[in-house]
Amino acid sequence: MHAIARTFTLLGVDAHEVRVEADVRSGLPGFALVGLPDAAVRESRERVRAALVNSGFQFPQQRITANLAPADLRKAGPGFDLAIAAAVIAATGQLPDGALDDIALAGELALDGAIRAVPGTMAMAEAARRAGVRKIAVPAACGPEAALVAAGRVVPVERLEQLRELGTDGEPGAPQPVRPALGVNGASPPDLADLRGQPGLRRALEVAAAGGHSILISGPPGAGKSMAARRLPSILPPLGPLEVVEAAKVASACGRSVEYAVAGRRPFRSPHHTISSAGLIGGGNPPRPGEITLAHHGVLFLDELPEFNRGALEALRQPLEEGAVRLARARYSLELPCRFQLVAAANPCPCGSGPRSGQCTCDPASVRAYEAKLTGALADRIDISAVVEQPDLNSFREPGEGSAAVRDRVLAARERAQERDQGPANAELPAERIAIGAEAERLLADVGLAIGLSGRGRERTIRLARTLADLHGREQITIDDVEEALTLRRREG
Amino acid sequence: MSSEVSIWSLTPGEAGYPPGLDDLDPGRRPRLRGVGDRDLLAGLDPEVTATIVGSRNASAYGLRVAERLGRDLALAGITVVSGLARGIDAAAHTGALSRGGRTIAVVAGGPDVVYPARNARLYGQILATGALVSEHPPGIAPRPGFFVERNRIMAALSAVSVIVEAALPSGSLITADNALTLGRTVGAVPGQLGVRVAEGTNELIRDGAHLIRDARDVLDLLYGVGVEPPERDDPDRPRPPKRAPAPRAGPPLGHPLARVRELVAGGCATVDRVAVDGELDSREAAVALARLELLGYVAADALGGWSATALEAPE
Numbered sequence: 001m002h003a004i005a006r007t008f009t010l011l012g013v014d015a016h017e018v019r020v021e022a023d024v025r026s027g028l029p030g031f032a033l034v035g036l037p038d039a040a041v042r043e044s045r046e047r048v049r050a051a052l053v054n055s056g057f058q059f060p061q062q063r064i065t066a067n068l069a070p071a072d073l074r075k076a077g078p079g080f081d082l083a084i085a086a087a088v089i090a091a092t093g094q095l096p097d098g099a100l101d102d103i104a105l106a107g108e109l110a111l112d113g114a115i116r117a118v119p120g121t122m123a124m125a126e127a128a129r130r131a132g133v134r135k136i137a138v139p140a141a142c143g144p145e146a147a148l149v150a151a152g153r154v155v156p157v158e159r160l161e162q163l164r165e166l167g168t169d170g171e172p173g174a175p176q177p178v179r180p181a182l183g184v185n186g187a188s189p190p191d192l193a194d195l196r197g198q199p200g201l202r203r204a205l206e207v208a209a210a211g212g213h214s215i216l217i218s219g220p221p222g223a224g225k226s227m228a229a230r231r232l233p234s235i236l237p238p239l240g241p242l243e244v245v246e247a248a249k250v251a252s253a254c255g256r257s258v259e260y261a262v263a264g265r266r267p268f269r270s271p272h273h274t275i276s277s278a279g280l281i282g283g284g285n286p287p288r289p290g291e292i293t294l295a296h297h298g299v300l301f302l303d304e305l306p307e308f309n310r311g312a313l314e315a316l317r318q319p320l321e322e323g324a325v326r327l328a329r330a331r332y333s334l335e336l337p338c339r340f341q342l343v344a345a346a347n348p349c350p351c352g353s354g355p356r357s358g359q360c361t362c363d364p365a366s367v368r369a370y371e372a373k374l375t376g377a378l379a380d381r382i383d384i385s386a387v388v389e390q391p392d393l394n395s396f397r398e399p400g401e402g403s404a405a406v407r408d409r410v411l412a413a414r415e416r417a418q419e420r421d422q423g424p425a426n427a428e429l430p431a432e433r434i435a436i437g438a439e440a441e442r443l444l445a446d447v448g449l450a451i452g453l454s455g456r457g458r459e460r461t462i463r464l465a466r467t468l469a470d471l472h473g474r475e476q477i478t479i480d481d482v483e484e485a486l487t488l489r490r491r492e493g
Numbered sequence: 494m495s496s497e498v499s500i501w502s503l504t505p506g507e508a509g510y511p512p513g514l515d516d517l518d519p520g521r522r523p524r525l526r527g528v529g530d531r532d533l534l535a536g537l538d539p540e541v542t543a544t545i546v547g548s549r550n551a552s553a554y555g556l557r558v559a560e561r562l563g564r565d566l567a568l569a570g571i572t573v574v575s576g577l578a579r580g581i582d583a584a585a586h587t588g589a590l591s592r593g594g595r596t597i598a599v600v601a602g603g604p605d606v607v608y609p610a611r612n613a614r615l616y617g618q619i620l621a622t623g624a625l626v627s628e629h630p631p632g633i634a635p636r637p638g639f640f641v642e643r644n645r646i647m648a649a650l651s652a653v654s655v656i657v658e659a660a661l662p663s664g665s666l667i668t669a670d671n672a673l674t675l676g677r678t679v680g681a682v683p684g685q686l687g688v689r690v691a692e693g694t695n696e697l698i699r700d701g702a703h704l705i706r707d708a709r710d711v712l713d714l715l716y717g718v719g720v721e722p723p724e725r726d727d728p729d730r731p732r733p734p735k736r737a738p739a740p741r742a743g744p745p746l747g748h749p750l751a752r753v754r755e756l757v758a759g760g761c762a763t764v765d766r767v768a769v770d771g772e773l774d775s776r777e778a779a780v781a782l783a784r785l786e787l788l789g790y791v792a793a794d795a796l797g798g799w800s801a802t803a804l805e806a807p808e
Contacts, residue, residue: 387797
């Protein structure tokens with residue numbers, strides 16, 4: 001007897017179809033699993049055997065061969081359990097003929113026959129829809145997220161015995177997709193009102209949010225660098241409908257809750273500086289998404305930027321440039337999305353107190369080396385540099401302006417930018433597509449002569465000036481916009 | 494290096510043995526081995542010599558002060574003695590050399606041993622125009638005890654020892670102790686409270702050391718208050734300019750540029766500070782800074798922190 005069950009396996013954040021073929025014939029009883037299974041998949045045999053028996057199915061005392069096709073793709077993880085069990089059950093005639101014809105299955109089995117959640121059901125459901133599979137059975141816990149992309153096709157299953165109900169009236173109904181829950185887990189993102197005083201830093205954040213510009217915040221410990229960075233998501237526009245799906249797919253693939261993404265919240269990731277480059281950009285075999293993919297459509301915050309491993313920072317360059325990271329493996333290569341806004345924070349010098357504080361005990365050579373690392377690392381990808389000092393809190397008992405008001409201005413600026421049909425955010429716009437007046441042109445030329453302004457510095461200034469004009473609701477870039485941009489811009493090392 | 498450089502020596506009792514070292518107890522008078530210009534040491538008058546020492550882990554402020562002291566004392570014809578350590582010592586040597594002045598390094602190992610290695614360039618510069626001496630024979634690597642021992646030589650060579658920055662406790666304070674024991678004058682540069690490398694110097698001042706602000710204060714200790722150093726027959730000696738050239742004045746400034754310039758000159762280094770202290774919004778502050786930078790009144794560092802330039806605003 002022979003049966004086929006369809007399932008999907010996750011590679012990066014996308015799913016690929018895998019067919020489980022089971023063959024049961026007389027011979028010495030045994031259970032062979034072939035088709036490049038990894039250790040977790042091979043252990044699947046024991047789970048399938050126990051779950052079958054405990055769910056009231058017969059485990060055949062015959063020779064069973066299960067093959068995972070395509071045979072050249074390495075199979076990892078426990079997500080194949082359900083499909084393997086279904087194929088074995090079907091091959092021994094315990095399911096009606098054709099019960100598995102039009103359905104894909106994914107899920108991990110518990111020994112008692114319960115079905116456990118697996119990561120990536122959203123990507124699997126999407127792949128099932130694309131492949132024209134009529135239904136996909138997923139663990140009940142994953143039903144709502146799978147329903148986001150394959151409404152009506154999802155069959156949530158809690159126990160292995162429910163396989164008997166497939167295609168009958170007893171089949172579980174399609175689940176409701178995840179709904180945007182207000183105040184996920186009761187916590188709303190931290191509000192900009194907590195940032196008191198520091199008008200320059202607030203302005204820099206607002207400009208960064210309005211134009212999608214990356215920003216470097218430098219200052220001594222306690223000056224509010226990471227506090228400010230963590231508040232950037234609260235003034236960013238909510239995720240758009242397509243962005244919601246992409247961000248949720250990433251969250252689903254990494255086994256994280258999709259609720260934040262569905263609520264329109266942009267992810268905020270702040271990996272520790274000891275992170276490896278594989279942890280940051282993704283890696284391993286099979287490859288797992290890194291922090292930059294988790295930050296897709298959100299904010300990647302690198303605190304203590306110069307402390308990061310040089311290789312990790314270098315590895316960020318290409319993904320920052322392209323909005324996607326390509327990981328090549330011997331048999332295949334895959335692309336992970338990573339369109340994120342970079343926020344970096346750094347102490348002004350190795351000892352942290354800053355060369356201007358009078359407290360600094362760094363010798364000038366190490367300060368220079370530190371600055372070189374700071375201005376060299378990813379420097380060409382950072383538009384704004386904000387320098388902060390410890391604010392005098394006594395003079396600012398009043399809370400600052402709240403996130404909601406700032407976000408309204410940011411949204412208006414982004415709408416203005418979109419009215420120009422320019423496509424990407426201002427930060428991604430080639431400077432030659434931005435019109436500046438003759439007067440501003442002269443000013444930039446003067447600055448070039450008097451202070452020095454590289455080609456990149458000039459383009460950076462023009463992009464920032466465009467965002468400033470958008471924030472002020474003007475189509476025309478004024479001299480003041482250019483001048484403010486000159487102060488905001490990150491300087492060359 | 495020992496193969497190419499000739500090593501000379503000065504033995505106690507020998508003609509030309511630095512008179513300052515005669516003040517040490519007979520048993521502690523070192524036989525000096527040196528490289529470089531022997532004439533710098535021979536008969537060296539402590540009254541035209543100043544020792545500048547301080548912390549290895551100096552602050553940027555300390556390094557600036559030490560370099561300026563070395564430079565201005567050298568300009569006044571004073572021989573600058575220090576220990577070639579990194580930090581204050583190196584800055585003092587560098588300052589003296591920058592104006593072609595005389596400087597002597599008293600090193601802890603043999604005179605031909607370059608230590609610390611990072612000061613190899615400075616070693617070469619001193620070798621070319623100054624002198625390096627030690628009480629140890631050539632080829633001897635410095636050992637921990639040597640550093641404390643050589644401090645007495647530095648203290649004895651000059652009439653004034655200036656400590657620029659020192660933590661508590663530290664080797665620089667041992668130099669100060671040695672100087673006091675020998676009846677020499679001790680000066681110290683005041684530092685900011687709460688800074689570790691200022692604790693030792695501030696304590697010296699509290700205990701009665703002379704407060705040193707600039708080379709003038711050191712010269713006052715050597716020659717008496719207000720007395721100019723005697724002119725000596727040395728046509729090559731660099732002379733201090735009578736007065737620093739007056740800073741240029743820039744174009745006139747209106748509101749709020751004049752105010753913002755004052756704030757930056759007063760230490761407001763960030764847009765935040767300028768906006769808050771100048772009661773401007775962030776945009777006004779940023780625009781004003783950009784204009785002032787273009788006019789040359791202020792400059793930004795690599796990260797975008799502001800400082801005032803030497804350009805003065807017209808009245």
